[in-house]
Amino acid sequence: MTLIIIALAFYNKMYVLLFLFMQNTYLELILWLAFFTLVLFFLPIKGSFKLSAEKSNSRFNERNTMFSRNEIATDADLQQDYYKDFPEHDALDKEWLIKPGLLDEKASLYSALSFKAADATFDTIGRLKPFAEGEVNVEKEEISSIQLSSFLEKWSKKLGAVSIGFCEMQDYHFYSVRGRGDVYGKKVDRTYKNGIVFTVEMEEEFLSMGPAGPSIMESAQRYLSSGTIAVQMAEFIRKMGYEARAHIDGNYELIAPLVARDAGLGELGRMGLLITPKLGPRVRLAVITTNAPIIPTVRKPDYSVHHFCNLCKKCATICPSNAIPKTPIAEIDGVQRWKINHEKCYSYWCTVGTDCGRCMSVCPYAHKSNALHNFVRWGIRNNIFFRRLAVVMDDIIYGKKPKPAKVPQWML
Ligand code: SF4
Ligand code: SF4
Structure with missing residues (x-):
């Protein structure tokens, strides 16, 4: 058909017709191309990328965490023992141990209001510690795993959790040895077989001011809110007649x-x-371990x-x-990760003096949970082409190196 129209236009010297036809054809072509490109970005083309090794065979020693290494800085005996066991950390730690430290008045971003507010919140979390464990009611309520899981799911959302999951605890979830507070050096026994874990949202507004003080205020606040929910739910489970332990900031036996x-x-x-899926890394976690019956969430x-x-x-x-590698994901100690x-x-x-959070x-x-960002997260999840586009678009819209937001006057 196209060829006939072109031939007729030439034969009758109707070049205007040819021009109009060509224009329409180009337009059509462009529209078709745009349509196919659009379809390509929305088809469920997830790609074949998979991890083959995700689970570790070993347990991590909490003494090797930075918080633990910082805590022993005031105890010469503990320090001596630690660097005897892990000499590879000795020189590394000497470099940061001479710096002011978290929430310290000599830190470069010190600001009395936000630093003291965060400090007060961490102290409040510390006061929750004795309630992580407690007495179990001897009169056990018989409840099915379906009923209890469903109740905890709904109740946790009411209390402020964004998402909640259940799983059977694995060996590699637990630290091998504790590294904080009065249980320093104590071996961790796997006690309860079930885990209940939930997330709470960290506010984007405060986080975006990082590394300035409001970011650590927000961290502390969300450790407190997740910790409070965990302590409250663990207490409830114990009242139902089952053992339960809350794992909250500064008092984890496991890697949340x-x-x-x-x-x-x-x-x-x-x-x-x-x-x-909903908030990316903008969450804080708390865990409860228990022997109460739960239905493990099927991980996809x-x-x-x-x-x-x-x-x-x-x-x-x-x-x-x-501190963050730019290299592709690789196998480290038998697990593919960064x-x-x-x-x-x-x-x-x-x-x-803060926990940065950049x-x-x-x-x-x-990014905020709204229709547009949720749509982008959906696209990233479902389409390999969309992923590439999302990287470019994020740089164009938010900048390759976005600047921290300004700290408002009331917090200065
Ligand atoms: S590489 Fe990008 S998507 Fe992944 S954690 Fe870092 S900022 Fe987030
Ligand atoms: S890893 Fe994250 S929190 Fe740590 S310094 Fe880098 S940006 Fe800041």
Whole structure:
């Protein structure tokens, strides 16, 4: 048909007709191309990216966490023992131990209001510690796993949780040895077989001011709110006649992001934090271990997160201490993951006095939960082409290196 129209136009010297036809054809072509491109971005083309090794065979020693290494700085005997066991950390730790430290008045971003507010909140969390465990009611209520899981799910949302998951606890969820407070050096026994884990949202507004003081105010606040819910729910479970322990900030026997991943709440991204479907890394976690009956959540692994992190690298680019690797995901100690340089990250925290949070706040997954951002998160999850587009668009809209938001006058 096209050829006939072209031939007729030439034969009758109707070049205007030819011009109009060509224009229409180009327009049509462009429209078709646009349509096919659009379809390509919306088809469920998830790609074949998968992780083959996700679970560890070993347990992590809490004494190796930065918080533990910081805590023993005031105890010469503990320090001596620690560096005898882990001499590879000795020189590394000497570099950050001379810096002012978290919430210290000599830190470079010190601001009395936000620092003291965060300090007060952490002290309040510390006061919750004795309630993590407690007496169990001898009169057990018989309840089915379906009923209890459903009740906890609904109640936790009422209390402020964004998402909740249940799983059977695995060996690698637990620390091998404790590294904080009066239980320093104590072996962790796997006691309860079930885990209940939930997330609470961190406000984008405060987080976006990081590394300034409001970001650590927000961290502390969400550790407090998640901790309060965990303590309250653990107490409830004990009143029902089952054993339960709340794992909250400064008093974990386990690695909460691993429990959350296995309970289907998200995946571990480049910055080493849990990336949740609704809020990305902008969450805090708390866990309850218990022998109460629960129904484990069926985890549906979402490898689009790892694929997207392979493409993105925004957290690594923004990190002021270069602690986040820019390399693709790789096998480390038998598990495919990214490993951040904790010494570099913590050293920066000890310089500025806050927990920074720049990586969390710039992550494309961490934008506000609204129709547009939820649509982008949906696209990233479902389409490999959309992922590439999302990386570019995020840089165009928010900047490759977004600047921290200004701290409002009332907090200065
Ligand atoms: S900023 Fe990018 S690379 Fe980093 S965790 Fe978020 S999505 Fe992954
Ligand atoms: S908290 Fe700050 S210093 Fe630490 S990894 Fe994230 S961006 Fe880097």
